[in-house]
Every structure is written in structure tokens, then in C-alpha cells.
Amino acid sequence: MILTSVTDRSKYSNVWVVAEFLSDKIQPVTYELVGAARKLADKRSSKVWVVAMGSGISQQVGSLFAYGADKVIVVDDSRLSGFIDELEADVLARLIGKYNPEIVLYAATARGRALAPRVAVITNCGLTADCTGLDIDPENGDLLQTRPAFGGNIMATIRSSNHRPQMATVRPRVMRALEPDPDRTGEVIHETVEMSDMLKIKRIIDVFHSDETTVNLGDAEIIISGGRGMKGPEGFELLRKFAAKVGGAVGASRAAVDAGWIPYSHQVGQTGQTVQTKVYIACGISGQIQHLVGMQSCDFIIAIDKNPDTPMMQLADIAIVGDVFEIIPEIMNELSKM
Amino acid sequence: MKIVVCIKQVPATNEAKIDPETKRIIREGLNSILNPFDTYAIEEGVRIREKFGGEVIAISMGPEKAIEVLREALSLGVDKAILLSDKEFAGSDTWATSYALAKAIEKIGDVDLVICGKQAIDGDTAQVGPGIAAHLGWVQATYVMKVEDIQDGSIKVRRMREDGYDICEMNFPAVITVLKDINTPRIPSLKRRLAARQAQIPVWKPADIGADTDKIGLDGSPTRVVKTAPPPAKKNVAKRIEGTPKECAEALVRELRMRSII
Ligand SMILES: Cc1cc2nc3c(=O)[nH]c(=O)nc-3n(C[C@H](O)[C@H](O)[C@H](O)COP(=O)(O)OP(=O)(O)OC[C@H]3O[C@@H](n4cnc5c(N)ncnc54)[C@H](O)[C@@H]3O)c2cc1C
Ligand SMILES: Cc1cc2nc3c(=O)[nH]c(=O)nc-3n(C[C@H](O)[C@H](O)[C@H](O)COP(=O)(O)OP(=O)(O)OC[C@H]3O[C@@H](n4cnc5c(N)ncnc54)[C@H](O)[C@@H]3O)c2cc1C
Secondary structure (H helix, E strand, C coil): CECCCHHHHHCCCCEEEECCEECCEECHHHHHHHHHHHHHHHHCCCCEEEEEEECCCHHHCHHHHHCCCCEEEEEECHHHCCCCHHHHHHHHHHHHHHHCCCEEEEECCHHHHHHHHHHHHHHCCCEEEEECEEEECCCCCCEEEEEEECCCCEEEEEECCCECCEEEEECCCCCCCCCCCCCCCCEEEECCCCHHHHCCCCEEEEEEECCCCCCCHHHCCEEEEECHHHCCHHHHHHHHHHHHHHCCEEEECHHHHHCCCCCHHHEECCCCECCCCCEEEEECCCCCHHHHCCCCCCCEEEEEECCCCCHHHHHCCEEEECCHHHHHHHHHHHHHCC | CEEEEECCEEECCCCCEECCCCCCEECCCCCEEECHHHHHHHHHHHHHHHHHCCEEEEEEECCHHHHHHHHHHHHCCCCEEEEECCHHHCCCCHHHHHHHHHHHHHHHCCCCEEEEECCCCCCCCCCHHHHHHHHHCCEEEEEEEEEEEEECCEEEEEEEECCEEEEEEEECCEEEEECHHHCCCCCCCHHHHHHHHHCCCCEECHHHHCCCHHHCCCCCCCCEEEEEECCCCCCCCCEEECCCHHHHHHHHHHHHHHCCCC
């Protein structure tokens, strides 16, 4: 809604998180968003609410309290199985109108990026995409949203001062979840789907789970990632062996994906996945900004490159100067000795 | 079938500058290209027309220079092109952009299908497609990797999800946003290119599409870019390892063990 007066503004309170489900299973990004929401809510002296929409999900919401939620609105309905954009948007917009949250956070996933803009238009709100930073302006309580744009070449700070709620999407693995506290509890509110939400919707015919279209790099602790320096599909064969040896996953730069050496689902970066693993080993990746934005918050970064002066070699915790085809087999040798 | 393809002109390079006053991108003087994802949207629209008949109309909102991408769309096979251009549109965020495009689609009339790219490579939000659908009150499917079938006023598409894909069916009118997987765009023939150069492209103003001026441009945009800055500086100085491959490997494994990583 557009705010017209100061009293209008005080009508809105609490930070909402729209829980992310895939095949009716709660996704880790939800806990990350709850962690971010907790910090914002504490600064605003307000509460964290989670909206959970799905089918047969009621049993899963208890964990949300442990991660920092105060209240959970559950809309558990078999019609919410699978992602029907129109239905979820109408349900959510109705709940927003009923409870007047001040801030609403969504996961910047395929589902969240389809749902959030639809809700933003229906509720007449601003929406900031793919935020990497969220904070409260101490002066007026506005949400300050920071996001990369132009392929990561600039960071923009965005606010929606005259509209409530303020909405933002956040990519998985950008925020960190809080340590769960099993003793924390909260309140569950049950809401339902109404006939008016069902007027114009799509039909989901089938769902396919395939390993080929998605490689969930985020689940790995170690990523071995290759770039143009890997020279061809054979280079990636070497990386696969390396990854198998350390129990890691294989990532790639866009140059390698565009060359057809490895499917897009492995791409790390602005137009690929964002990862935050314990270890990231970049092999023959120069480290252009579009790649760096996808991996720079990994805990420990190792780069192997012939050229000692690339951005990746500067960013890395350990930079090995040399030929990947000579060094990787030696590393595998060393590891075998252990 | 009547299909509208929404296309955006984007800066080709990374040298983009930001207007300190409006905090929006200064587009003048930059090399500009058709947003890469939108080439796939155009191709899909043209393929659907080739199979099912009808017409494909490309629309773009932007400065006058954006006429270039509309000419490119014509050379790639669309039947008509329309530019939305006026200073009142300037500074629109995704809410206001999708409102203006929705009004233009209403004005075109009897549209069955709107096709957008997955996202624009400058703003990068992927919000305009669903925004258009919401303003029109239409159904939507985003991240479409394949159009499976079209018949009896409905479309069946394959949508990418994090763990695979789904297949869903929607009645027209509908909005879809497409991924690069969906097709391989054609190369325009010289003849088409020449014809596109001559084409008359109408320019619509807010009044032409009945747009409420409170809902377009900077004033109609709920979001404000209040600050832009370079990305945060990188954290540290790398520990460099040099030597023979064997020495490098030994040194690395030693480092990793010392830090209890392996
Ligand atoms: C809008 C936009 C979005 C983008 N999104 C992404 C994205 O999501 N992800 C992404 O990765 N990129 C993205 N890019 C592309 C990005 O700008 C770079 O072009 C790309 O990351 C370069 O890939 P690279 O580092 O593998 O290749 P290069 O830059 O060519 O680097 C190859 C490196 O390998 C080294 N090398 C070569 N041979 C050997 C050898 N035998 N041994 C050791 N080292 C060797 C070279 O010294 C060099 O440093 C995007 C670009 C744009 C414009
Ligand atoms: C640094 C910066 C950050 C920004 N961040 C935000 C933000 O977080 N939220 C926000 O609401 N706005 C934001 N904006 C404004 C936003 O870039 C513009 O509203 C822009 O007009 C459309 O958004 P997009 O480029 O993200 O397009 P996307 O939504 O990514 O585009 C998707 C598709 O919509 C169609 N499309 C998009 N624009 C047009 C057009 N002008 N004409 C025809 N078709 C089009 C194309 O098919 C395109 O492939 C930002 C602008 C800047 C400069």
C-alpha cells in the first residue's frame, strides 16, 4: 500500500518470511531468511513471522521456532502442492492485507522470483531483488536493501519509503541461519485457501526430479570448479575425479559452460548458482566479477592458475601458480598418501 | 494467435555509469544491445506463429534509441514493433515498467500470449514478466525451458525448478518468461534486415495507452535506488605457492592439514 500519513506507517509491524518448500519439504534457505529477519525484527522491536504454504507441511513448521521465528502462519492444503503462482500470490496478498507486516522476505529461487513480483504488484509494494545486505535505517526505520546489479559491477542500496510492506528477495546461501535453539517455542496460526484465490490458476500436470538439470552445489562442503583453463571436456573429467577423491562437487565458470564442456547446472556466478562452501578450489578460472559474486563468501578459497595476477589469484587464500594439468594429478597423488 | 514479445535494450559493456541525481543508469553514449534472453523470447514467439498462425508484436519501453532493438526484432521475424518512449516513463522500477507494458498490451488488444526473457542482464531482477501478469490479472509461468503444446486456447509448458522441472498447463491469456534452453535463435537474412531498417515503428506515449501518470516513471515507482557503490573490496592477500607441480601439491596438502580442512 502507498503510505499517506505517519499513522499509516505505524499500522505495519513485524518481519515476515515466506517459507520455501520444494516437493512439500522445507528448504534450508527458509532458516537463513529467518536468521536475517530476526536481526531486523530485533532492531525494530518487533516479531518474526513465517508464512508456510504447502500440502502436508504442518508437521515441519516446529523447527522454525528453533531458528528464530515467533509465529508461523500455516496454510496446509492439498491444492498448494506444487507451485501454482496465481494461487500462492492471492493467498499471500490476502494474508498481508489482514495482518499488515512491515517487511516481507522471500527466497530468490525459481519459485520466490515468480511469486514475489506478483504479490508486490497486487499489494502495490516495492520489491528489491537478490539482496545481499539488509539493514534498518536508524533514523526512520526504513529497510535498507543492498543488491548487486550490472553483473555485480555495482552495489545499489534501495529503499521503498512510501510503501508498506517493504519486500525483498534473497538468494540461498547469502544469509546465515542462526544456531538452532531447541527450547525456543512460538505460536502457530492456521489459515485456509479461499474460493476467491482459486479463480484463475494453472494446472500442474507432472513434476520431474532430475539430476541432470540441477546439481545442488550448495549441499557440498568442497567445490572443485573449472574454467576456460581446463581446455575441454577431458579437463572436467579430471576435475570429476579430483572431486570424487575429496567428496566434493564440480562447479564451473560460464566460459566453460558456454563452451559446452559441462552443463549449465554446474555454473557458479551471477547467472549461475551462489555457493558458500567450506572450500572452493578454482582451477583455471580468472575470476571475473560475475563469477566472484557467486563464490566469494566461501570460507576458504584456493586458486590454481598459470597467471599469478588474475583477480581469482588475488582473492584466494592460497594461490598456486602453475599448470592445472600438472598440479591436479600431483595433488591427487598427495591425497592418496594420506 | 496474437503474441506480444517484450524486449529490453541493455548496455553491452560493464562501463555503465550512474546518474548521481536520479541514481539511474545513464544510457546515452553506451553501446547497447538486445537483452540476450529476449532473443529467445522473440524466436519462440516467431516459432509459435509459424506453427499456429497469427501475429507477433514486439514492444519495448525505453529511450528513443531503443528503436534499434525493435528493428532487430523485426529482422528476426516479428510482424510489428511498438516503442513506448516518453520522459514520463523514465526512471521506472519493475512495478512501473510492468504497469506500462501491461497497459500497452491491453491497448494492443486480444493478446493470447506474452513472452518475456527470464531476466534483463542490467537490472537482473526477473520481476517484469510476473509483474505484467499480475497487472493484467493473467496466469503466468516463469523459467520456461520448453513449450510442450498449444491447443484449444491453452498452453502446456515445462518450467525449471531447483530440483528438476514440472509441466503445467494454463488457459490463455497468459504470460511466460523463457530460458536460453528453449530454442536456438535464427540468424536474420539480409533481406529481412534491410526491410527492418525501413520499417515504420510507432512510438506510444502514456496518453496513448491510457496510463495513469502516477503509476509510471520515478513517481510511480515504489523502489528508489538511493546509493550506488563499487562492490566491496576483496579481503586479503593470498598465500602464494610456487615451485614444481609436486612441490606445489605437497605444500597445498600441508596447508590444508594444518588448517584441519582435510
Ligand atoms: C551479464 C553477465 C553474466 C555473467 N555471469 C557469469 C556467471 O554466472 N558465472 C561465470 O563464471 N561467468 C559469468 N560471466 C562471464 C564472466 O564475465 C567471464 O567471462 C567468465 O567468468 C570467464 O570464465 P573463466 O574465468 O573460466 O575464463 P578466463 O577469463 O578465460 O580465464 C581462464 C583462466 O585460466 C588460466 N589458464 C589457462 N590455461 C591454464 C592452465 N593450463 N593451467 C592453469 N591455468 C590456466 C588463464 O590464465 C586464465 O586466468 C558473465 C558475464 C556477463 C556479461
Ligand atoms: C542498480 C539498479 C538496481 C535496481 N534494482 C531494482 C530492484 O531491486 N527492484 C525494482 O523494482 N527495480 C530495480 N531497478 C529498476 C529496474 O532495473 C528497471 O525497472 C527495469 O526497467 C526493469 O527491470 P529489469 O532490468 O530487472 O528487468 P527484468 O525484470 O529482469 O526483465 C525481464 C524481462 O522483462 C522484459 N522487460 C524488462 N524491461 C523491459 C522494458 N523496458 N521493455 C520491454 N520489456 C522489458 C524483457 O522481456 C526482460 O527479459 C534497478 C535499477 C538499477 C539501475
